[in-house]
Every structure is written in structure tokens, then in C-alpha cells.
Amino acid sequence: MGTERLSSSQDDNELRKGPWTMEEDLILINYIANHGEGVWNSLAKAAGLKRTGKSCRLRWLNYLRPGIRRGNITPEEQVLIMDLHSKWGNRWSKIARQLPGRTDNEIKNYWRTRIHKHMKQQQEGDKVGELMMSIASGLETNDDGGISPCSQVSSIHNVTEPMEISHDYLPSSQGDIEAMAYEHTTLPRENGANNDNYWSMEDLWSMQLLN
DNA sequence: AATGGGCTCAACCGCGGTCGG
DNA sequence: TCCGACCGCGGTTGAGCCCAT
Structure with a gap:
């Protein structure tokens, strides 16, 4: 770089x-x-x-910051993002406040790289609305046959638990901390794949505090 | 194996708002 | 009221990774 x-x-x-x-x-x-x-x-x-x-x-x-949730935007979060974006537009920080642990930057990137792109593709194919259906497949529909994210939204609002952290292994030295932190910052991303094996910054946090 | 295009996301930039002197 | 410092937000960029060829 x-x-x-x-x-x-x-x-x-x-x-x-x-x-x-x-x-x-x-x-x-x-x-x-x-x-x-x-x-x-x-x-x-x-x-x-x-x-x-x-x-x-x-x-x-x-x-x-502790409590950051990284990767894997869930379908529920995706529906919530779309719902809030339809209400508020590009008010990313405002939208982010409704998604515990998510940052405005992450939501903004997610919207631009995925949802917005797919919506454009759908519009080009004259299939507006199918995206919503495909995303929300399995979610309930309202009387009009459309998607009703409200139940999902309310469930999201209750999801305030911090991300789960495995402390199966704790570092015993500053060297361990640095090696683990390095691993955290240098591991290749997996393009939306499960990254549960990554070190969270809460891990780093707890290590620092222990230190 | 090489490579070129697409994709993702961390980080920067610019602007407007707020606050204190 | 003005001005400068600081903060927060949204838009944009570019490095690095992935994947098809």
C-alpha cells in the first residue's frame, strides 16, 4: 500500500x-x-x-468498538435495512442505530454493493418487486400478497444481544495478543461466508483489559 | 498458472452542524 | 454576531481478494 x-x-x-x-x-x-x-x-x-x-x-x-457485529447481514437485517431506507433514504447513521452492532459504514457499503445493485438489475429486467420477494422468501406476506417486514422489524428491535464470543483460548502473553490481533487483521475475507473463526474486536478488547 | 474484470469494504474527503470563546 | 475548532455524516476511492477464462 x-x-x-x-x-x-x-x-x-x-x-x-x-x-x-x-x-x-x-x-x-x-x-x-x-x-x-x-x-x-x-x-x-x-x-x-x-x-x-x-x-x-x-x-x-x-x-x-466493542459490540461490533461483522459480516453476514442476516435476511432479517436486510429487510430492516430496506424498510428503513425506504422511509429515511440515505440516513445511514440513523438506520445503523436500529441495527445493534452494525455501523453506518457497513450498512452503506452493503446497500451500495448489494441491494442497490440488485434493485437496479431487477428494474432493468422489469421485475421490480421480485427482489423483495426473493430476499424475503420464507417471510410472511401481508393481505396484498406483498412483503410485510414489520414483524421482522419488531423482532430485530428486540435483538440487542452482543455477539457471542468464544473464549476457549485466551492469550498468555503480549506476543500472543499481537499474533492473534495480526491474524484478525490479516485473515482473508470470505465474501460473505461464515467468518465465525475470526477474532472479534471484543476479543482484542478483553485481551487488552486482561493485559 | 496467469490474468483480467468484478466485487467488497476499510478508509479518506468534503461539507454542514454545533459549540465555545 | 462572528469565528475557529471539532464532530458527525454521506459520498467516494482504491487496495486486495475472488473467480471465470
Whole structure:
């Protein structure tokens, strides 16, 4: 990644851009664990991160924050996203608040790369509405024969449990933590496939706290 | 095995809103 | 009231991965 590596002379003064490293993640997690979040610009400086406050905030909210659910948007969530998008439009942060553990960025990406694309394809084929039916196949229909996401929506609203975390293996050293964190950040994505084997950031969190 | 196009998603950018001095 | 700093949001980009050929 071209922007990731800066010359050593630049490293001391300039702000970093591009993907976050494991070290930066740990610094940010550690700092917020000790001092709390907020006032991102001063947080970035105080933590010793060569990042903008904006970048720290984004990384925290979209990736490191405990409770983040990653991957595998469920059919229920998909219906809820479509329902809320029809009401609110591109108010991603507002929509995200209705989906516990999901971020606005994730929902926005999901909408643009999947739902929006498929809707366009459906429209091109003059089959508007079939997407809804196919997505919601198995879900209940209303009297008009259309999809009634309301029951699904209400069920979603009750789904507030944090993601399940397996603690079958806990690290015993900082080296373990770093190796596991590295695995977490470098494992290839599986294109929507089950990623249950991935390390969640809550794992990283608990490790940091234990540490 | 090589490769080129499509897809995904983390991260950046720009803008508008809010707040304190 | 004005101004600057900061925050939050939505749009966009581009690196990396996947897959068909």
C-alpha cells in the first residue's frame, strides 16, 4: 500500500494515512480503555497516534468498538435495512442505530454493493418487486400478497444481544495478543461466508483489559 | 498458472452542524 | 454576531481478494 509506508524522516512529523496497523489499533484501544472516548483530536495526540482525530474516530466506531457485529447481514437485517431506507433514504447513521452492532459504514457499503445493485438489475429486467420477494422468501406476506417486514422489524428491535464470543483460548502473553490481533487483521475475507473463526474486536478488547 | 474484470469494504474527503470563546 | 475548532455524516476511492477464462 503506497500510502502506508512513509519515509522515516516523514514518520516523525506527518500524519499517517491508509490502513491501520495492529500497533495503532492496540494503542487506540488501550488509550480509550483508560481514558474513554471523545475529543478525538486531542485523543489522537495524547495517545501518540500520528492520525487525525477523524481517523481515530472512524477506526474506533467502525472497527474497534466493542459490540461490533461483522459480516453476514442476516435476511432479517436486510429487510430492516430496506424498510428503513425506504422511509429515511440515505440516513445511514440513523438506520445503523436500529441495527445493534452494525455501523453506518457497513450498512452503506452493503446497500451500495448489494441491494442497490440488485434493485437496479431487477428494474432493468422489469421485475421490480421480485427482489423483495426473493430476499424475503420464507417471510410472511401481508393481505396484498406483498412483503410485510414489520414483524421482522419488531423482532430485530428486540435483538440487542452482543455477539457471542468464544473464549476457549485466551492469550498468555503480549506476543500472543499481537499474533492473534495480526491474524484478525490479516485473515482473508470470505465474501460473505461464515467468518465465525475470526477474532472479534471484543476479543482484542478483553485481551487488552486482561493485559 | 496467469490474468483480467468484478466485487467488497476499510478508509479518506468534503461539507454542514454545533459549540465555545 | 462572528469565528475557529471539532464532530458527525454521506459520498467516494482504491487496495486486495475472488473467480471465470
